[in-house]
Amino acid sequence: MKNILLLGATGSIGKSVLSVINENKSELNLFGISLNNNINEATKIINEFEPSFIYIEDTATLEDFINHNQLKDIIHLNGDGELKDLINHQDVDIIISAISGFAGLKATYLAASSGKKILLANKESIVAGGDLILPLAKESNSEIIPIDSEHNAIFQCLSGEKGVDDVKRVTITASGGPFINKKLLDLKNVKKSDALNHPNWEMGNKISIDSATLVNKCLELIEAKYLFDLDEKYFDLVVHPQSIIHSIVTYVDGSSICQLSKPDMRIPIAHALSNENRLSINFDSIDFTNLELSFQEFPSDRMGIQDIAREVCNIGGLLGTIFNAANEIAVENFLNEQINFDEIYEVIYRTFDKNNMSNDLSLESINEVDMLTRIEAQKVVKSIA
Ligand code: NDP
Numbered sequence: 001m002k003n004i005l006l007l008g009a010t011g012s013i014g015k016s017v018l019s020v021i022n023e024n025k026s027e028l029n030l031f032g033i034s035l036n037n038n039i040n041e042a043t044k045i046i047n048e049f050e051p052s053f054i055y056i057e058d059t060a061t062l063e064d065f066i067n068h069n070q071l072k073d074i075i076h077l078n079g080d081g082e083l084k085d086l087i088n089h090q091d092v093d094i095i096i097s098a099i100s101g102f103a104g105l106k107a108t109y110l111a112a113s114s115g116k117k118i119l120l121a122n123k124e125s126i127v128a129g130g131d132l133i134l135p136l137a138k139e140s141n142s143e144i145i146p147i148d149s150e151h152n153a154i155f156q157c158l159s160g161e162k163g164v165d166d167v168k169r170v171t172i173t174a175s176g177g178p179f180i181n182k183k184l185l186d187l188k189n190v191k192k193s194d195a196l197n198h199p200n201w202e203m204g205n206k207i208s209i210d211s212a213t214l215v216n217k218c219l220e221l222i223e224a225k226y227l228f229d230l231d232e233k234y235f236d237l238v239v240h241p242q243s244i245i246h247s248i249v250t251y252v253d254g255s256s257i258c259q260l261s262k263p264d265m266r267i268p269i270a271h272a273l274s275n276e277n278r279l280s281i282n283f284d285s286i287d288f289t290n291l292e293l294s295f296q297e298f299p300s301d302r303m304g305i306q307d308i309a310r311e312v313c314n315i316g317g318l319l320g321t322i323f324n325a326a327n328e329i330a331v332e333n334f335l336n337e338q339i340n341f342d343e344i345y346e347v348i349y350r351t352f353d354k355n356n357m358s359n360d361l362s363l364e365s366i367n368e369v370d371m372l373t374r375i376e377a378q379k380v381v382k383s384i385a
């Protein structure tokens, strides 16, 4: 039996993880959960899975929970010290990092220092702090297994190989999002509801907007560079509208290996949660006799954002923190209907500044650069809105 600590349990990834646990109760136990403030969803999870611990980030929500909680058997926690204790609890076997955005960095950092197995969904923590997190995980012997579908696909394509020495290219696929085949010029006045309406995946709001802008693929390029320790030059970003092939690894001898499945996050999650044998889940099979797969180039009018991501890969340090924070502020303002869709790019381009980079790499310096970048990005928003 493996004890799981699910960070970000009330979100979209959290829901998929819970579904995989539910189908594999003899092997997986939900030991603890964390969330920000969605206490209704948390109560349902507690009633169904009876975890021993709940960590609530938002203090007011915690007080509310304590005052109204009829669920006496669960231990509730709050504050950085208690989060650290929970992550390091001797009974936790697997930590799932599924908080959305930069808010997940603290937990991913603590997980990376714990020496435990980490299943990583929170790509923003790697984009913003990859140069800190990866060495830390290595030092503490924490194994990081990606559950982002593309990275999990690459991980599966690399399994059985001796590292990445024989890799010639890695092709990361992108669905193209809800505005596939549309020119950026025509996207000025798209509605928030259209941008959130992803054709293939059901996801949280932030990543849905990242998918619509294709910034998600750029974050994933940086995530892949760190997770697989490969130069950005190895990676191609290619649009694959069906979201069936989740990524492709081409070896020096000419063989290309890919992973296929219907777009369902429970599949990479089940893979990452499996031990010696694969876990069994109910899934929607691919009808191979009736399968159409197509590919197209990354849209040329969005290449500027890919160039930024490649620069982040090459320079590293705190540049990813800047890129990530600029994007998060842009997405937040789009979701609050303060800026138009096309202005998300403008906020990123105008905020991205590589001249002010400090070499100090620590959780404190990342938090500081994140905060300063948010202030800069908000100024750009104000000048636009
Ligand atoms: P959601 O918005 O659906 O869920 C986010 C989760 O994080 C919730 O549990 C939320 O709690 C919690 N949370 C938010 N802010 C904080 C905070 N300040 N402190 C602690 N917890 C917080 O996001 P997704 O599940 O869609 O995405 C999670 C991560 O996984 C992201 O990094 C995303 O890029 C990545 N990912 C997601 C995929 C998907 O299919 N959804 C696919 C691949 C990667 P509460 O509910 O209380 O607000």
Ligand code: MG
Pocket (backbone or CB within 6 Å): 148, 149, 150, 220
């Ligand atoms: Mg992905």
